[in-house]
Amino acid sequence: xxxxxxxxxxxxxxxxxxxxxxxxxxxxxxxxxxxxxxxxxxxxxxxxxxxxxxxxxxxxxxxxxxxxxxxxxxxxxxxxxxxxxxxxxxxxxxxxxxxxxxxxxxxxxxxxxxxxxxxxxxxxxxxxxxxxxxxxxxxxxxxxxxxxxxxxxxxxxxxxxxxxxxxxxxxxxxxxxxxxxxxxxxxxxxxxxxxxxxxxxxxxxxxxxxxxxxxxxxxxxxxxxxxxxxxxxx
Amino acid sequence: xxxxxxxxxxxxxxxxxxxxxxxxxxxxxxxxxxxxxxxxxxxxxxxxxxxxxxxxxxxxxxxxxxxxxxxxxxxxxxxxxxxxxxxxxxxxxxxxxxxxxxxxxxxxxxxxxxxxxxxxxxxxxxxxxxxxxxxxxxxxxxxxxxxxxxxxxxxxxxxxxxxxxxxxxxxxxxxxxxxxxxxxxxxxxxxxxxxxxxxxxxxxxxxxxxxxxxxxxxxxxxxxxxxxxxxxxxxxxxxxxxxxxxxxxxxxxxxxxxxxxxxx
Numbered sequence: 001x002x003x004x005x006x007x008x009x010x011x012x013x014x015x016x017x018x019x020x021x022x023x024x025x026x027x028x029x030x031x032x033x034x035x036x037x038x039x040x041x042x043x044x045x046x047x048x049x050x051x052x053x054x055x056x057x058x059x060x061x062x063x064x065x066x067x068x069x070x071x072x073x074x075x076x077x078x079x080x081x082x083x084x085x086x087x088x089x090x091x092x093x094x095x096x097x098x099x100x101x102x103x104x105x106x107x108x109x110x111x112x113x114x115x116x117x118x119x120x121x122x123x124x125x126x127x128x129x130x131x132x133x134x135x136x137x138x139x140x141x142x143x144x145x146x147x148x149x150x151x152x153x154x155x156x157x158x159x160x161x162x163x164x165x166x167x168x169x170x171x172x173x174x175x176x177x178x179x180x181x182x183x184x185x186x187x188x189x190x191x192x193x194x195x196x197x198x199x200x201x202x203x204x205x206x207x208x209x210x211x212x213x214x215x216x217x218x219x220x221x222x223x224x225x226x227x228x229x230x231x232x233x234x
Numbered sequence: 235x236x237x238x239x240x241x242x243x244x245x246x247x248x249x250x251x252x253x254x255x256x257x258x259x260x261x262x263x264x265x266x267x268x269x270x271x272x273x274x275x276x277x278x279x280x281x282x283x284x285x286x287x288x289x290x291x292x293x294x295x296x297x298x299x300x301x302x303x304x305x306x307x308x309x310x311x312x313x314x315x316x317x318x319x320x321x322x323x324x325x326x327x328x329x330x331x332x333x334x335x336x337x338x339x340x341x342x343x344x345x346x347x348x349x350x351x352x353x354x355x356x357x358x359x360x361x362x363x364x365x366x367x368x369x370x371x372x373x374x375x376x377x378x379x380x381x382x383x384x385x386x387x388x389x390x391x392x393x394x395x396x397x398x399x400x401x402x403x404x405x406x407x408x409x410x411x412x413x414x415x416x417x418x419x420x421x422x423x424x425x426x427x428x429x430x431x432x433x434x435x436x437x438x439x440x441x442x443x444x445x446x447x448x449x450x451x452x453x454x455x456x457x458x459x460x461x462x463x464x465x466x467x468x469x470x471x472x473x474x475x476x477x478x479x480x481x482x483x484x485x486x487x488x489x490x491x492x493x494x495x496x497x498x
Contacts, residue, residue, distance in 0.1 A: 038285050038286070038287070038474075038476075039285065039286040039287075040283040040284060040285055040286060041283065041284060041286050041289065042264065042267045042268065042271075042282065042283055043271050043277075043280050043281060043282055043283060043284055044267050044268075044270045044271050044277070044282075045267070046284075046289060047280070047284055047288075047289070048277075050289065050296075051296070051299045054296040054299050054300060054303065055299060055300070055302070055303035055306070058300050058303045058304065058307075058353075059303065059307060062304075062307060062346060062349055062350050062353060063346060065345075065349045066342055066345035066346035066349055067342065067345075069345065069349070070341065070345055071344050071345050071347075071348035071349070072404055073330060073331070073334060073400060073402055073404075074402040074403040074404045075402060075403050076324055076327045076401070076402065076403070077323075077324075077327065077401050077402060077403055077405065077406035077436075078403060078406070079406070079435065079436075081403075082407065083403055083407055086407035086408070086410065086411050087407075087408060087411065088408050088411045088412045089393060089394060089397050089408055089412070090352075091355050091359075091390060091393070092390075092394075092412055095415070096411065099415070103418075104414070104415060104417070104418030105418045105419075105420060108415035108416075108418045109415070109418050109419050109420070116383065116387070119362075119383045119386075120380050120383050122366070122371060122379065123371040123372065123373070123375070123376035123379045123380070124376060200366075201367070204363070204366055204367075208363060
């Protein structure tokens, strides 16, 4: 076209931190370069050595535990003698605790199935990606939905006398109410933090809370006939 | 002047045999360090460079790394345990007793395997929640989250199948309680229960099935998915991938990282 050069060239010169980038911007198209200028380090040795130290520290801790505490070993398996209570491994005791309240098809199939499905769809669910505070937009509508949802869930748990799941639900609902009364302009940092939490945060935190409480109750607070016991009373 | 240990090591790395084994060669230049990752069949799952931010402890709490650590310990202790174990009734229980009282360091091996297994289950859960609260599942890393969920289920299955192997009362009844849940599946519950145990109750067939799953099928499948899990971190842009940050945060990073451009 013209006799002069049709582009300008620029160089990002911080060669120690990022590979050298040379950008050519033509006059007619004015290309935009989406460059990341974040600092980077070499995986070897920076990351690999840290990973090695982390794994070695873990190994030291586990070896110490293995030297101090023996793995349990009971008598030979006897199909004719059922221990009371017969407990699953600890990570399934939250489920076993639910089996106490619901029929097996609900507690053993439906609930874990739904949990796995929910975990899988998390990243494909638009509400997570927005990452806006739950009560910052459409406040009145969302509050109304929250009241209906939280009371329905609490009533359901109360009706079936599932206090182990009811208490965490009520605590979470209380914290969410505080969040609803907070805003990014709140004076305390904690309330500003709560105000900015999206829906996905609340659902996951409620799930984590229930998981920990139900597993802990199944592990420590259940004795013969799955009756409630205090762990320190024998 | 006498040579230092480092110089001897450098000489070793320069030998023809060494160079024939390790393709990347010697030296500590940026290029050589990049090649050390890129030219290694295992390490090339990772990127040659990472963002400095991901090194901080608070970024990951090293939970993924530690989970891999427990897996490695479990493989390293599991193989010697297999040397002393027959998956048959009631020999399995006698072998476990022998590990406890007869085999040199058998007690230690079994303890380490058991506690590492519990640690792995705990760490996998912790890793999942950390990734969730960090929002690290966002686009373009969605599918790696799904692979993570698969790995969580595999970890639970690995631990669950291993639970039966000592063939004591604890193992027998824990598996009985757990496998009965399979019967609750509508329509084909009993069939699944039978398929899982190789019978209508936990018996010698169930022990053999769980042994094969625990020592062979599940570890291989887990390694397969772990490899994809690591490889996808690189292919999806790594930790703090620019695309996966929320829009508001991304704007902040851009201004933090390039203050000079604003001044111009």
